[in-house]
Amino acid sequence: MQKPIKLHPLDNVLILTDEQLGGLAGIGHKIADCLIREGEKIIKYGVPIGSATTTIEIGEHVHLHNMKSDYIPTYTIETPDKENNN
């Protein structure tokens, strides 16, 4: 198993480089590199890509269930209209 990579020194998330977290998340997904509190920015590429909607433990998968865009709500097939994560 390859180690997750950090894209930028300021980042608080790491990027998975193969199937990890028991197959829950694959290449390209994010995990927390430190404890991230609700409302804190998620930093990837050294810039904010959204904020935490709940407290995220170190090593936890970071995705639609615990973070949101600060810009436009993310459209997914499961949350077409009202239930988006904003």
Added chain:
Amino acid sequence: MQWQGYLRKDGRKGIRNYLLVVYLVECAHHVAREISRHFSGEPVQLIGFAGCYPNAYADRIMNALCTHPNAGAVLLVSLGCESFNRKQLEENIRASGRPADTIVIQEAGGTRTAIDQGVKWVKQAVNIIKLVPTAPMSIEELIVGTVCGGSDGTSGITANPAVGRAFNRLVAANGTAIFEETGEMIGLEDIMSRRAITPELAIELKKSVEKAARYYTLMGHGSFAPGNADGGLTTIEEKSMGAYCKSGDSAISGLIKPGDRPTKPGLYLMDVVPDGDPKFGFPNINDSVEIVEMIASGCHMILFTTGRGSVVGSAISPVIKICANPATYRKMQEDMDINAGAILSGTATIDSVGDEIFTRILEVAGGNVTCSEQLGHQEFILTYKTFTPLGPACLPA
């Protein structure tokens, strides 16, 4: 680090020395292709504009390409009744010190005689351009563009940030770097505009992204597909960053439009989204449109990142392909110059691949052939567009 470049009359230097055979309307395409086919294996390339109706953008781009530092001579092939201003184009090419001629098919007497005349001219011109003087060329004179195509979930975490590191080195060494795709910077306009060297330029950068957002909304483009989330992307800012990180971390020295040339070394954003109401359809119908526009702005070579595995190269300027995905690299090695997927396999880092790209830039500038050149790729396309001139704040002194 220096290498020998081809010295042109305007003082610019090329890293290649091609003779271009140029059709000025689709009706002249066959004749132009038959002329260029006669010289397979020699530095003769085919480009052209398919449209019969005039377009100021296409005219400007074609003039820029025919006087590009990588071009040594140009043969224009006209049907005779199309609207392209061939006389002015030929005059401009001659004024730039390059051998130029025009074959008008209707005047030559048809297909066969036009091909014969063209072949005859190219035969002697190919020998003339072998005598173009060379001169030492260095990184301060080099312009490099970057484009991504056939992206997947790996593009934004391997190849694109690695190109960003290579761009950091290029700009630090006083070279010139150009990035584009304002449509994929939606959500990042504040982050990007902070990098502008003047507050006025910052406003222009922001405006260019807002224009892209308006244009894409009218075209009905979705900016975030559910498949992106399956690939691990959570927000539009994150997706945009994956493309934007090709630009690296340097300050942004200016905003240009296709055909505008950077005025001094540094990092530039190219705004490829047409001005005014959408008129001719999608801003860029494929990756080659962007490659051609970057070359028209003076790019000597293009860094092209791909995850799914694009095979494109280009006429006029070499394309270095950087493969983001290790599985794609294994399958399509012959087409890929750099394996950025090694970052995921744990045998390389973003920095080490950035260094590898930087080294490759210098090798290719020195004459080393890229994979797409080796395979004979010469993709080319020029379409219809409308642009208004740059505002004064776009290129700060």
